[in-house]
Amino acid sequence: MNGQRCAVYCPSFCVTDHVAENERHLVDVTHESTVLDLLVPRQDGSVQLLATARVMASDAGSEDERRPIIAVDFEDVDSLYLLPSEVDAVAERVAAFEGWLRALGKVAADGAIAV
Numbered sequence: 001m002n003g004q005r006c007a008v009y010c011p012s013f014c015v016t017d018h019v020a021e022n023e024r025h026l027v028d029v030t031h032e033s034t035v036l037d038l039l040v041p042r043q044d045g046s047v048q049l050l051a052t053a054r055v056m057a058s059d060a061g062s063e064d065e066r067r068p069i070i071a072v073d074f075e076d077v078d079s080l081y082l083l084p085s086e087v088d089a090v091a092e093r094v095a096a097f098e099g100w101l102r103a104l105g106k107v108a109a110d111g112a113i114a115v
C-alpha cells in the first residue's frame, strides 16, 4: 500500500484482492462480497442484466460508517417490455433476487457467508 507492506483485516464476506487493488491508503480500503446478478431471460434467448447486489464495508470513518451495507445497482435503466409468455421466467428471477437480498442482509448483519 503506497509502497509499504501492511496488513488488511477482511470481514468473512470479502472477496476483494487488496493486493491487486493496490489501495494507496488504509482509508481507501473497501471490502466487497461476491456480486449477485439479477439476469432475466429474453425471448431471443439472451439474458438481460437488471441489477446487481453485494455487501460492502469500508475501513474508514466512524463505527457506524464502517458497518457493512448492501449495495444494489441497476445496470440498465431502459424499460423491460415483456410478452405474457416471458413474465413467469422474469418473475421467478426477481423472486430469487429477493431471497438473495435477504441473504446479503444476513451476511452484512453477522458476517456469515450465506451466498
Ligand SMILES: [Zn+2]
Residues within 6 Å of the ligand: 008, 009, 010, 011, 014, 015, 016, 018, 030, 031, 032
Ligand atoms: Zn477485504
